[in-house]
Amino acid sequence: MRSETRARVEKVARELNYRPNLAARSLASARTSYLGAIVGDVTNPLQAQIARFAAIEAEAQGYPTIVSLDADTDEKAEHALESLLAHRVAGVILIESPYEKPAIAKIAQRIPSVYIGRLLKIVDIDSVTTDHVAGATSVVDHLVAQGCRRILHVGGGASPGAERMRQGYRAAMERHGLNDEISIIEAAYTVDSGAQAGREIFDGVRPVPEAIFVCNDLAAIGVINVAARRGIPVPDRVRVVGYDDVMLAGTETLSLSTVNQPAHELARKGVSAIVHRLKHPETPVSKQLVAPELIVRRSSTSPLS
């Protein structure tokens, strides 16, 4: 075809709003260049951000992404996968879903996959997650630098990541010679659960600690609310550090010190992992840890008097 003819064709195509039919293309070429993503709970701010960044990043790397938002149980996640497979996606990005390891493994052996949000040492799948040991360590180091010794940890119980956070807390405390000050109260990743822990802390027989490192921001808000009601000033009397860096944490009136989970980087690394695997299927499985960043705000920055 002469280039002049080509130009005319392209012009008309544009005028008619022509878009190549992806179905025909996919059928003819026997492959697709889009990905699927399964999100456990878009209502969770971190997951929503990861999903959004992943979609943007994948698109930028030439893989538009079909997102499935209804996967808050493992059954639904499997159903979502079936639908994505029917669309013949090239691979899938799993964002905190499914939950059980066998369900994850089952998906991983059917289609190239990457899991964002858990380490998954045992399952044979690429994974990317935040280094919670490093996160907890940075919090303890910061609080010690503020002069604190009695640093209590409100742990996340059996929630994903909580165990590694506890490990980091304990190791850092020991490194600072604070073995005797190690103290953990278990909670969950919610405001009410944090408030419950707060009541244990402030209404108990033990003296109020100098600082509290809480497993996530919502629970930290619960702790702070209880402190406020008891007339215990934060940070003057007790310093509080959260985890996640949700939107509310940075607001002027709360000003909560916290550990930022880098949603953008998690998404970017996850997408890169799967894109790389699609291009080089024999790549060994990778387990990536992303370093979180300590965000110091007012809630943890009052010198000890």
Place this chain on the structure above:
Amino acid sequence: MRSETRARVEKVARELNYRPNLAARSLASARTSYLGAIVGDVTNPLQAQIARFAAIEAEAQGYPTIVSLDADTDEKAEHALESLLAHRVAGVILIESPYEKPAIAKIAQRIPSVYIGRLLKIVDIDSVTTDHVAGATSVVDHLVAQGCRRILHVGGGASPGAERMRQGYRAAMERHGLNDEISIIEAAYTVDSGAQAGREIFDGVRPVPEAIFVCNDLAAIGVINVAARRGIPVPDRVRVVGYDDVMLAGTETLSLSTVNQPAHELARKGVSAIVHRLKHPETPVSKQLVAPELIVRRSSTSPLS
């Protein structure tokens, strides 16, 4: 084919994890039975919920949905639409994106569409949104029933829905004979903006109002935070009502009275509208208003002394 043969085929198909190729089906039948959804900001809890419910509801009605998460500008929304059109979706669900009316109209005239989150009287498109006049009315009625007269409104400025909320507030105040008590401070849908309004209210020369109706929960949290710092007890000294019913609002330590925007119903009505239009293309354009529900919690329920 004998039914016995059919049964054997189906059995083998299941064993081989056979999934019909949607691309081939779409190509052969010249139509698709899935929808597209464009979400402005999944990071917003209400939008995330609407998106999730819409995906669930559409799937239930036989239209699996491809969600596009990267549409926080009108240009990106248009780009997302192009991608959805390439997938030959049957219709699209617009969730607070795009923003400008011409951009919305442009999409509506290319493909069956429904807009969730704005009334859009002028644009020729099905729409579903919360009835903010009714929401504001229910708040004022509730506060008046609590014995309040000096009810201040922190408005949402030029944000979507804010004008109708102001209308509802004014009309309800007038109906209660409280014309002289009408007082509005403009803010935006954020905690910091609410805190700014809170400083105007509590540090100003005017007496603190008996109640404050804030345009959204985040801004209400800002107002309450400032009150707490000034030692002004909520609800004993001032009653506060928010809007949206975000997750944090119901937590025990905040217990914020608010107006629930029914994400589920918005999603369901939106999906029904587009599914109906796909089956009956000549249906007249519908503009649906969904009634919100007042949620009374502690922040607004202290009798006047």
Place this chain on the structure above:
DNA sequence: CTGAAAGCGCTTACAG
């Protein structure tokens, strides 16, 4: 009712 054939809109390998 059953089964073989045509065709959807592309890509790809191949003949010219």
Place this chain on the structure above:
DNA sequence: CTGAAAGCGCTTACAG
């Protein structure tokens, strides 16, 4: 380099 032909995996209309 260019262009015609075959074929991707389904659905549909049609002949038997």
